[in-house]
Structure formats: structure tokens, C-alpha cells
Amino acid sequence: MSIYLWSDIHIDFGENLDAIESLDAHRYQQDAVIIAGDVTHDVKLLKRCFISLTRTFKHVFFTPGNHDLWLYKKDFPCSVTKLNHLLHMCHEIGVHTSPKLLTDEAEPVWIVPLHSWYCKPEWGTESLYVPKQDEDPELKMWADNIRVNWDTLTDGVTPDKYMLGLNQQHVVREYQQKVISFSHFLPNRDIIFPDNRAKNYIPRYVQDPFPQFNFTRVAGSSELQTQISIIKSVVHAYGHQHRNKSVTLNGIQYVSHCMGYPTEEPFGPTGDKRVPLRIWPLSPSP
Ligand SMILES: [Fe+2]
Secondary structure, eight states: OOEEEEBOOOTTSHHHHHHHHTSOTTTTTTOEEEEOSOOOSOHHHHHHHHHHHHHHOSEEEEOOOTGGGOOOTTSSSSHHHHHHHHHHHHHHHTOBOSOEEEOSSSSOEEEEEOOOOOOOTTTOTTBOOOOOTTOOTTOTTOTHHHHOOOTTSOTTOOHHHHHHHTTHHHHSSOOSSEEEEEOSSBSOGGGTSOOTTSTTOOOOOSSOSOTTOOGGGGSBBHHHHHHHHHTTEEEEEEOSSOOOEEEEETTEEEEEOBOOOTTSOSEETTEETTSOEEEESOOOOO
16 A cells, blocks of 8 residues: 655646546555645535545545635635535545544554644744745735635634644544654745755746745744644645655655646656655655
């Protein structure tokens, strides 16, 4: 059995949905896939995608990204209600959104989904914010500001604290076997920026196309890193940034393999984005 990673599959784009539905069903029958968020805001389409994935893979794991919690045409009163609906739908289809021990291989391994959200700098010190020259502090071009609604959260509870709080029962317990965790959002600043010394470094832009947009305002939360450290993950998979990479920091392998938008390059440092990336068993170091 192998464990595969894919995120940000954005199936609102027909070619992305085609890539999911045309996967070789025989090839992955004994395998697991981690879908690290940003599938679609459309619940019907999400359901169709999950049904397809559960036919292709033996195990499917998921945690929502920001796009999955976008509200449209008042389909849900708030994003918390939509989150609960999605988690229930996953349960009914057989998609895992809580920890599961995979015992199919010689060495059993835990897959631990970690729900998450970003901490904006004005919300707390857990923010991964790094100042940027000429940035728009209100981040007016960020669609979550309009598409997501957290009004039903108790006063003083920000979305990042709420989502990370959902993990608490899975963080305080002991895991006797190795742990692979995953989240949609990023857990630390070190993985945000490209390392131009890396062998697989590919410069993305000659010139910054959005000088006013500072991604670090909405990247993730250091509290997520705390949870990853507590459960002693050996691999942590994530998405959100659409900047694929695989890097080992402090003994943890961080890996991101986003399909992204059709307008983005189809190949990246982790290979072909049109197919999921095998992340387990770990490849021996060259
Ligand atoms: Fe995305």
C-alpha cells in the first residue's frame, strides 16, 4: 500500500475534475490518498468528487480548505454550518476526516487530519505574517473576506482558534505508531518562502504580479506547528499556497503537492500536478 497526496484540486475547472475522474481505478485500489483541502465550494460537485475518489482509492482522507467553506447563494447560514455539513457528508461517503491507523502494510501508520485556518496578524501572535513593502493591510483582493462567514463563532473566538480547537482530542492522545499528519494551511514561516539554494528550485515570477498582496497574512498558524510537534509527525502534508515542495525541517518532512489552477504550470518541484504524489513509504535518500 502507498499513501498519495493531492491538494487544491479545484474541480470547478472541468479539466481538473477530468483528471480526478480519469484516474486509473486499478492502479490505486490498495492505496490511500490525502486530499488536503480546496476541492470546491459546490457541495454537489464535492460529493461527486469524493464518490469518484472512494471508488479509485481504498482510503480517502480530507480536511477542508478555505474554498470548501465559501458560501454561495445563502446555501448555508455560516461557514461553521457548512463545515459540519461537509464532515457529515464525508462520514456518509466513507471519507476520513479524523485519525485512522492504516494497518495494510508491514509498518502500520496513522493518518491524522488537522483542521486549520489562518491567523491574520490582527488576530494573534500565531500569525505567520511577515511584513511586505507596498502591501494592502486590508487585503481587499482576498475573496475569503466576502465568501466566508464566521459570524456564529462566539465573541473573541477567531476561525483559526476554532478550527485548531477541533483537533484537540486528537492532539492530546498518544500515537504508538508513526504519524503522517496533514492540513490545508501552513504551520510555519520556514516553508512559505522558496529556497533558491534547493536543487529543485524553480523561480516562479520574474516580477511580483500582485505587489499589494501579502500571502503571509493568510498563510496559516504557528499553533498548527505546535500540534504537529505534539503528535510527533514524521511527515506533514499541506496545501493552500500552490507552491509545491518537499523539504525536511527539524526531522519532519513537509510536502505540498497542489494541482492548482489550469493557468498554473502543470509541472513543479514535486512532479506532475495532474496526478497524486506518492509520499509513503518514504523514498530512500539519494
Ligand atoms: Fe487553492
